[in-house]
Amino acid sequence: MTETPPPGFRRRDLLSLIGVAAGSGAMYQAMTSLGFAHSSDYGGPIKLEGDPNGASVLVLGAGLAGMTAAIELRQAGYRVRVLEYNSRAGGRNWSLRGGDSFIELGGATQTCAFDKGLYLNPGPWRIPYHHNAILDYCKRFGVALEPFTQLNHNAFIHASDAFGGKPQRIRSVKADFQGQVAELLAKTTAKGRLDETVTVEDQEILLEAMRDWGALDKDYTYGAGLVSAESRGYAKDPGGGVGAAPTPGAPIALSDLLRSGVWRALGNFAGYEFQTTLMQPVGGMGMIGQAFATRVADIITYNAKVTRIQQSETAVTVAWEDAAHPGAVQTESADWCVCTIPLSILSQIPIDVGPKMQAAIAAVPYAASVKIGLQFKRRFWEEDEAIYGGISYTDLPIQTIGYPQSGFHGEKGVLLGAYMFGPNAFEFTAMSPEERIRRALDYGGRIHPQYAAEFQNGIAVAWHRVPFTLGCAGDWTDETRAAHYDDLCQIDGRVVLAGEHASYLPAWQEGAVLSALDAITRLHRRVIAT
Numbered sequence: 421m422t423e424t425p426p427p428g429f430r431r432r433d434l435l436s437l438i439g440v441a442a443g444s445g446a447m448y449q450a451m452t453s454l455g456f457a458h459s460s461d462y463g464g465p466i467k468l469e470g471d472p473n474g475a476s477v478l479v480l481g482a483g484l485a486g487m488t489a490a491i492e493l494r495q496a497g498y499r500v501r502v503l504e505y506n507s508r509a510g511g512r513n514w515s516l517r518g519g520d521s522f523i524e525l526g527g528a529t530q531t532c533a534f535d536k537g538l539y540l541n542p543g544p545w546r547i548p549y550h551h552n553a554i555l556d557y558c559k560r561f562g563v564a565l566e567p568f569t570q571l572n573h574n575a576f577i578h579a580s581d582a583f584g585g586k587p588q589r590i591r592s593v594k595a596d597f598q599g600q601v602a603e604l605l606a607k608t609t610a611k612g613r614l615d616e617t618v619t620v621e622d623q624e625i626l627l628e629a630m631r632d633w634g635a636l637d638k639d640y641t642y643g644a645g646l647v648s649a650e651s652r653g654y655a656k657d658p659g660g661g662v663g664a665a666p667t668p669g670a671p672i673a674l675s676d677l678l679r680s681g682v683w684r685a686l687g688n689f690a691g692y693e694f695q696t697t698l699m700q701p702v703g704g705m706g707m708i709g710q711a712f713a714t715r716v717a718d719i720i721t722y723n724a725k726v727t728r729i730q731q732s733e734t735a736v737t738v739a740w741e742d743a744a745h746p747g748a749v750q751t752e753s754a755d756w757c758v759c760t761i762p763l764s765i766l767s768q769i770p771i772d773v774g775p776k777m778q779a780a781i782a783a784v785p786y787a788a789s790v791k792i793g794l795q796f797k798r799r800f801w802e803e804d805e806a807i808y809g810g811i812s813y814t815d816l817p818i819q820t821i822g823y824p825q826s827g828f829h830g831e832k833g834v835l836l837g838a839y840m841f842g843p844n845a846f847e848f849t850a851m852s853p854e855e856r857i858r859r860a861l862d863y864g865g866r867i868h869p870q871y872a873a874e875f876q877n878g879i880a881v882a883w884h885r886v887p888f889t890l891g892c893a894g895d896w897t898d899e900t901r902a903a904h905y906d907d908l909c910q911i912d913g914r915v916v917l918a919g920e921h922a923s924y925l926p927a928w929q930e931g932a933v934l935s936a937l938d939a940i941t942r943l944h945r946r947v948i949a950t
């Protein structure tokens with residue numbers, strides 16, 4: 421889910437290079453071998469066969485994992501109760517709209533001032549076409565979807581120290597990089613340097629393919645002309661009538677492209693999870709959580725902050741406080757427990773599980789991330805720059821600017837004015853919300869100078885300060901996975917954990933749903949067996 425790479429050459433940069441030079445197929449191969457990309461293994465709606473004989477289950481947390489578990493277990497005949505810290509369901513599946521208030525850790529309170537119909541998804545915002553489980557639930561629960569444009573060729577890639585700080589259209593960066601790499605390969609082929617690896621017959625086809633793929637002219641050269649303009653766009657677009665002939669522009673030199681680092685951002689369009697088609701729910705990602713919640717509203721206790729999880733041979737007992745009126749401790753018991761509380765919080769709650777699961781719960785740090793929504797009184801990105809949906813990437817601390825994916829030509833709009841990870845996210849998390857917004861306006865104004873005149877209001881969510889997750893998502897490494905993942909996913913007595921952290925699709929809703937389906941399938945098997 422993380423995107424614009426920070427400075428310095430890292431494994432992700434290698435993947436970007438492989439992706440932009442050799443295409444997404446090669447990138448996916450490389451990612452798989454490095455343990456990054458994982459597709460969903462959803463096998464269709466689960467069938468929990470066999471009578472649980474009135475067994476009861478306590479589900480902790482009403483995010484997508486918790487609600488998936490609750491819906492399916494109840495359907496299978498269990499008596500289910502859900503304890504949820506927030507006064508709403510959905511967890512990280514959340515949309516902020518005008519009038520919503522949000523208190524972050526440290527006490528700063530923000531009240532969203534967006535106009536009616538506008539929203540920010542502070543957490544999830546896009547769903548890849550191969551996230552079959554979440555898409556299937558959307559279909560079954562009637563959540564309307566619309567396209568999410570990841571790659572808008574007319575959005576920007578911006579490098580603060582290159583091209584005089586002027587943002588470049590993704591279209592020309594992509595075409596110029598691809599064209600010049602194609603030219604290099606064509607020249608190498610023509611000089612016979614590939615004779616040992618590619619047959620003579622295939623070299624002829626390769627040359628033809630490079631001309632096609634890289635928009636090369638008849639001499640296998642990528643340069644200013646109408647051929648390259650078909651890919652990179654024109655200095656003057658074709659028109660009608662007198663003087664309508666188009667004028668091609670000059671490509672950016674390969675050396676300038678390489679040194680600027682703008683090629684890095686191209687990797688954000690190559691990865692398996694960012695390939696067409698992506699989707700978003702109409703009206704905000706929170707529509708999914710709401711659709712789930714209508715199916716379990718009667719069994720959720722809201723404002724229930726779990727403070728202790730105990731188990732015996734025969735039952736699980738959970739202590740909780742009213743989050744709105746802390747103090748009085750209440751308890752709830754059941755035969756079994758599915759706990760979906762994020763590990764960042766669960767690691768601070770006393771829980772009766774064995775040392776291996778304890779160690780696993782404590783082993784996973786949570787990634788930092790910040791999202792900032794900015795309302796503008798005019799959709800200048802559409803009116804002035806013809807950017808309809810999609811994403812611009814920059815090496816400034818804000819890293820990302822996301823444009824509304826629908827409502828084109830409306831009056832106002834909310835931009836995702838920053839979406840950051842890593843050190844930038846830590847830095848912004850330490851600021852007050854007002855300061856985060858001020859900085860987002862300063863930085864974003866270098867890409868869109870209209871910011872200063874058009875800004876109306878904003879809201880900033882720093883995930884390490886979100887009290888119900890204390891971080892963006894579980895940040896596994898190959899080492900922590902090898903040491904702890906299997907222990908985390910075991911059923912320990914009467915307790916099983918679920919959530920995105922218990923999946924190989926961390927930081928995706930698909931991971932949360934698949935993990936819940938897997939946990940309850942195994943739990944059900946055990947219940948039926950006993």
Ligand SMILES: Cc1cc2nc3c(=O)[nH]c(=O)nc-3n(C[C@H](O)[C@H](O)[C@H](O)COP(=O)(O)OP(=O)(O)OC[C@H]3O[C@@H](n4cnc5c(N)ncnc54)[C@H](O)[C@@H]3O)c2cc1C
Pocket residue numbers: 421480481482483484485486503504505506509510511512513542543544545546547724725726727760761762765789791883888889891892893918919920921926927928929930931932
């Ligand atoms: C910035 C960001 C961007 C993302 N982008 C995407 C994206 O584009 N697409 C995508 O599919 N996914 C994305 N994700 C990931 C996605 O949001 C998560 O993987 C998924 O929502 C996690 O669901 P969950 O049920 O495991 O956890 P959660 O949604 O966190 O649910 C856990 C629940 O436990 C509750 N809880 C916590 N503590 C307690 C307690 N003490 N007592 C009781 N209840 C408690 C919480 O309130 C919450 O409701 C993104 C996440 C973030 C933060």
